[in-house]
Amino acid sequence: xxxxxxxxxxxxxxxxxxxxxxxxxxxxxxxxxxxxxxxxxxxxxxxxxxxxxxxxxxxxxxxxxxxxxxxxxxxxxxxxxxxxxxxxxxxxxxxxxxxxxxxxxxxxxxxxxxxxxxxxxxxxxxxxxxxxxxxxxxxxxxxxxxxxxxxxxxxxxxxxxxxxxxxxxxxxxxxxxxxxxxxxxxxxxxxxxxxxxxxxxxxxxxxxxxxxxxxxxxxxxxxxxxxxxxxxxxxxxxxxxxxxxxxxxxxxxxxxxxxxxxxxxxxxxxxxxxxxxxxxxxxxxxxxxxxxxxxxxxxxxxxxxxxxxxxxxxxxxxxxxxxxxxxxxxxxxxxxxxxxxxxxxxxxxxxxxxxxxxxxxxxx
Amino acid sequence: xxxxxxxxxxxxxxxxxxxxxxxxxxxxxxxxxxxxxxxxxxxxxxxxxxxxxxxxxxxxxxxxxxxxxxxxxxxxxxxxxxxxxxxxxxxxxxxxxxxxxxxxxxxxxxxxxxxxxxxxxxxxxxxxxxxxxxxxxxxxxxxxxxxxxxxxxxxxxxxxxxxxxxxxxxxxxxxxxxxxxxxxxxxxxxxxxxxxxxxxxxxxxxxxxxxxxxxxxxxxxxxxxxxxxxxxxxxxxxxxxxxxxxxxxxxxxxxxxxxxxxxxxxxxxxxxxxxxxxxxxxxxxxxxxxxxxxxxxxxxxxxxxxxxxxxxxxxxxxxxxxxxxxxxxxxxxxxxxxxxxxxxxxxxxxxxxxxxxxxxxxxxxxxxxxxxxxxxxxxxxxxxxxxxxxxxxxxxxxxxxxxxxxxx
Numbered sequence: 001x002x003x004x005x006x007x008x009x010x011x012x013x014x015x016x017x018x019x020x021x022x023x024x025x026x027x028x029x030x031x032x033x034x035x036x037x038x039x040x041x042x043x044x045x046x047x048x049x050x051x052x053x054x055x056x057x058x059x060x061x062x063x064x065x066x067x068x069x070x071x072x073x074x075x076x077x078x079x080x081x082x083x084x085x086x087x088x089x090x091x092x093x094x095x096x097x098x099x100x101x102x103x104x105x106x107x108x109x110x111x112x113x114x115x116x117x118x119x120x121x122x123x124x125x126x127x128x129x130x131x132x133x134x135x136x137x138x139x140x141x142x143x144x145x146x147x148x149x150x151x152x153x154x155x156x157x158x159x160x161x162x163x164x165x166x167x168x169x170x171x172x173x174x175x176x177x178x179x180x181x182x183x184x185x186x187x188x189x190x191x192x193x194x195x196x197x198x199x200x201x202x203x204x205x206x207x208x209x210x211x212x213x214x215x216x217x218x219x220x221x222x223x224x225x226x227x228x229x230x231x232x233x234x235x236x237x238x239x240x241x242x243x244x245x246x247x248x249x250x251x252x253x254x255x256x257x258x259x260x261x262x263x264x265x266x267x268x269x270x271x272x273x274x275x276x277x278x279x280x281x282x283x284x285x286x287x288x289x290x291x292x293x294x295x296x297x298x299x300x301x302x303x304x305x306x307x308x309x310x311x312x313x314x315x316x317x318x319x320x321x322x323x324x325x326x327x328x329x330x331x332x333x334x335x336x337x338x339x340x341x342x343x344x345x346x347x348x349x350x351x352x353x354x355x356x357x358x359x360x361x362x363x364x
Numbered sequence: 365x366x367x368x369x370x371x372x373x374x375x376x377x378x379x380x381x382x383x384x385x386x387x388x389x390x391x392x393x394x395x396x397x398x399x400x401x402x403x404x405x406x407x408x409x410x411x412x413x414x415x416x417x418x419x420x421x422x423x424x425x426x427x428x429x430x431x432x433x434x435x436x437x438x439x440x441x442x443x444x445x446x447x448x449x450x451x452x453x454x455x456x457x458x459x460x461x462x463x464x465x466x467x468x469x470x471x472x473x474x475x476x477x478x479x480x481x482x483x484x485x486x487x488x489x490x491x492x493x494x495x496x497x498x499x500x501x502x503x504x505x506x507x508x509x510x511x512x513x514x515x516x517x518x519x520x521x522x523x524x525x526x527x528x529x530x531x532x533x534x535x536x537x538x539x540x541x542x543x544x545x546x547x548x549x550x551x552x553x554x555x556x557x558x559x560x561x562x563x564x565x566x567x568x569x570x571x572x573x574x575x576x577x578x579x580x581x582x583x584x585x586x587x588x589x590x591x592x593x594x595x596x597x598x599x600x601x602x603x604x605x606x607x608x609x610x611x612x613x614x615x616x617x618x619x620x621x622x623x624x625x626x627x628x629x630x631x632x633x634x635x636x637x638x639x640x641x642x643x644x645x646x647x648x649x650x651x652x653x654x655x656x657x658x659x660x661x662x663x664x665x666x667x668x669x670x671x672x673x674x675x676x677x678x679x680x681x682x683x684x685x686x687x688x689x690x691x692x693x694x695x696x697x698x699x700x701x702x703x704x705x706x707x708x709x710x711x712x713x714x715x716x717x718x719x720x721x722x723x724x725x726x727x728x729x730x731x732x733x734x735x736x737x738x739x740x741x742x743x744x745x746x747x748x749x750x751x752x753x754x755x756x757x758x759x760x761x762x763x764x765x766x767x768x769x770x771x772x
Contacts, residue, residue: 051456058448158538167540168447168475183458183482262475266447306449309404310442324404327444 008358020210022203025358039195043188053187054259055303060194061256062295066279067201067288068248073277074286075209076241077221078134079143082150083276086246088268089126090119090253092157095169095263103172112174112258116197119254120247127246128239135235150270157265166265171257190259197251198292205288217241221286278335284347293346298334305330392433395706396461397422397692398441400453401468401490405444407593409632410681411468414490415440417685418466420670425693431700436693447472451479458483464695464711466688470496470541473503486695486712488688492626493544497740504715504735506688507649507743508765510541511548513625514591515557516647516746516765518549521587521623522558525615530559533585535600537592538566545591545625552767559587567596573603580620581609590624597628597644598636605640612643621645630680634754644751645759649730649743650687653678654755659727683728690726691715691733691742698722730762 005011005026013019023029048056069083080086094115098108108115133145158166174181174189181189208214216237219227224234257263275298283294309326342348399418402411422438425431439457443449450472457465462485467473470491480487480502487503489496494509508516514534521530534549536542546564553559562583565576577600580588590597601622604610611619622644624633629646637644653660663686667677676682695714696706704710715735718724723732731745744764749756 049456049459051452051459054452054455165540165543167471170478183479187455260448260451260475261478264447264471264475266471306442306444309444312404324408324444327404 022206022210027357036199040192043191048188050183050187053191055299057187057190057194057259058256059295059299060191060198061252061259062276062279062299063198063292064194064201064255065249065252065276066283066295067198067205067291068245068252069276069280070283070285070288070291071205071217071248072131072241072245073280074284074290075214075217075221076238078131078238078241079139080146080242080245081143081270081273081277082130082146082148082153083245083249084268084270084272085150085153086123086127086130086249087253087256087272087276088153088157088263088265089246090123090250091257091263091268092163092169092253093119093122093250094171094254094257096162098171099164099169103170108174109172109180110175116251116254116258120251123250123253124243124247127249128243130246131239131242134238134242147270150273154265154269157268163265168262168264170262173261174258187259190255194255194259197255201248201251202288202292209288213240218286275331278331281335281343282338282345284345284350287345287347287351289350290345290347293350297346298331301330301334302327392431392435393706394435394437395431395463395696396437396439396457397464397466397689398439398453398457398460398462399466399468399688400441400443400450400457400472401466402445403440403442405442405446407445407469410490410593410627411445413676413679413681414468414685415442416670416672416676417682417687418689419685420666420672421686421689421693423670424666425689430693431697434696434700436696438689443468443472445469447475451476454479458485463706463708464488464692466692467491470539470544474540477503483708484712485708486715488691490684490688491541493541494548495540495544502712503740505741506684506691506733507626507729508741508746508768509545510591510625511545512741512765512768513647513746514545514549514589515552515767515771516748516763517589517623517625517645518552518557518559519765519767520645520748521589521615521621525559525587527617530587530615531562531584532559532587532589533562533580533583534564535588535590535592535597536564536566537596538568542566542592548771549589551771555767555770557767567592567600570596571599573600574607576600577604577607577609577620586611586615586617586620588620588622590622590628593627594630594633594636597622597624598633598640601637601644602640610640610643614643614645623647629749629751629756631675631678631756634751634756639754641751642753646749646751646756647746648680648749649746650680650683651728651730651747652680652683652749652756652758655749655758657727659683659729663728687726687728690728691724694724694726 008025065087069080072078072080097115130149134142137145157163176189216227216232219232220234220237228234256267279294279298282297284290305327312326338345401415402408403415418438419440422436426435439460441453443453454476465485465487467487467489470493473489473491473496477500481500485502488506489503492505492507492509494511496503521532534546536546562585563580601610604620609620611621614621624646626648634641651657651659653664663683664677695711698714699706699710716737719734719736723734725732729743730747731743733742734744735742745762747762748759750759
């Protein structure tokens with residue numbers, strides 16, 4: 001039995017329940033709660049421009065989406081190349097509600113948390129449906145099935161007048177306790193909303209992974225036949241993994257649409273699906289912390305390359321379209337380098353750092 | 365001794381203060397403009413020269429003191445043709461306090477339409493999509509819309525075709541940008557325009573159009589009106605030439621005559637399609653350097669001053685960039701001349717007053733720029749050009765499409 005709840009050193013688990021604690025030590029608890037408090041507090045202390053706030057909000061939206069992708073690809077081991085389409089389902093759900101009821105409808109402007117939740121549920125239903133082939137397909141074949149969904153989604157949005165043929169479908173500004181959230185506060189407000197969703201999602205996923213429903217995802221990923229022999233239903237588990245991924249993606253999509261005040265197909269393209277996959281790989285597949293690190297790293301990199309290629313575009317001749325090539329080149333290079341040198345992603349660096357402090361005062 | 369030092373220090377201080385005050389009194393004001401466009405990524409072949417046109421003209425204004433001691437600071441940002449990035453850039457521009465904004469793509473112009481209205485800021489986009497003007501007060505198209513251009517081309521076909529009703533196919537971009545003018549052309553036909561649309565083709569990324577050309581030929585199509593970007597048109601007309609179906613003069617029987625709106629033509633089309641571009645009819649609201657004039661001379665001089673190569677100097681996208689910057693600077697000049705503070709509101713007012721005797725002729729366009737409360741399309745006249753001997757040459761005088769007003 002642990003006698004010191006502040007250090008992991010010298011403490012041994014004597015029950016499974018103890019091993020599944022969310023916070024192993026009080027230091028863990030203190031660190032996480034301090035980090036969350038800091039994340040909520042810093043925008044109140046430091047003044048950020050709308051542009052920078054929008055960048056941060058975009059990273060947070062990607063975090064929610066990558067949490068979903070990690071459920072299906074990281075924890076359940078099912079490759080999904082159509083994740084942006086699931087995000088798009090959420091965004092277009094919110095946009096369709098606005099188009100059907102009118103932009104100023106109270107549900108959209110005042111009950112927006114319900115709209116986000118509903119978009120998540122629609123994402124879950126579509127995710128579960130798209131996941132049905134997972135009952136029969138594996139590996140590359142399943143990847144192609146998800147790619148098909150991405151293609152069908154893009155085509156449907158691009159050609160159906162119901163979806164404005166891919167052009168932006170507008171969403172209204174929302175109301176909060178203080179009244180209408182105008183441009184000045186828009187990104188600031190959505191920062192707190194998305195952060196709250198991330199905190200709740202993070203704890204929900206952490207808790208889920210402590211339950212049999214979470215463990216069966218990993219069991220099916222590691223060996224679905226063995227999982228079957230142990231009494232789990234691999235087919236159902238895979239479909240449910242897709243539904244979970246669709247739920248998080250749907251919520252991310254609705255928040256993206258509210259943040260950008262509209263849904264347009266361009267934000268949910270195949271390229272974006274690949275970006276989400278890159279975020280999950282760079283962050284660390286099958287880890288919750290990887291879902292936070294990946295989007296931040298990739299989007300930060302993207303911003304730097306964007307600046308670099310814009311600069312290159314101004315000094316290079318218009319006929320030498322080298323600047324355009326810089327972005328995909330850098331993006332691809334980073335993924336390849338991570339796959340070669342750190343396949344477990346940034347989350348592994350975090351794990352090593354934590355282990356060092358966990359074992360302190362002994363040497364790592 | 366001590367008093368002497370104090371006196372000297374006081375005099376030096378006073379001199380410095382006077383110089384500083386004099387300096388600030390003559391420093392002039394700086395007015396911020398901005399543009400977000402595709403310097404890299406898709407359509408950067410148009411966006412890159414466009415950005416240089418804007419940048420060079422603004423440099424010219426500052427270097428030659430066109431606004432006296434006042435300066436123009438134009439922020440030019442790359443959005444790589446991504447609406448999300450355009451939105452981010454626009455937020456940055458607003459934080460910087462811009463007084464007028466120049467946008468680029470159709471997608472981002474439509475997506476930010478509500479923001480423009482909310483911020484009450486006049487916007488001059490590089491997208492001439494008529495849909496930009498719907499439910500919008502602050503978007504002003506520099507030249508006639510794509511719809512006007514396509515109707516203008518169709519009118520030219522109707523007026524010059526012999527033997528009854530002309531059979532026309534439309535070759536369009538698979539997006540709102542491409543689809544927009546189709547509906548308006550159909551309205552013009554319903555209003556009496558004497559052509560028949562046989563088929564509307566939304567192109568993909570095909571590298572061979574043989575099947576499509578054969579199909580159109582079997583339907584008796586004699587004219588193809590293109591509204592997309594240059595590369596698919598280049599593939600199309602090269603295939604038509606290979607199959608021997610390109611008309612060698614307008615309306616040649618049994619062959620196809622190709623016509624296109626603003627983004628289908630220019631030197632880039634000739635570079636891509638080579639001699640297959642011969643006899644391609646193209647319309648735009650800009651003057652071309654292949655047709656010398658006051659505006660084009662200025663353009664070439666500007667390009668030379670700022671060390672631009674020949675390709676860029678002769679690009680109509682460079683002209684387009686210069687033109688929007690000309691309009692923006694002229695609006696500022698007029699606001700100052702009328703004793704107004706240069707703000708978003710005063711520039712919008714000045715733009716809407718740019719009509720009648722107050723219209724503005726930048727010389728880089730086929731006619732004067734006119735805006736009013738009810739007219740948000742700047743230049744009203746279109747010029748038809750025809751590719752001949754590897755350059756686009758003017759075909760007749762600039763014209764105003766007749767059916768545009770009939771379908772409004």
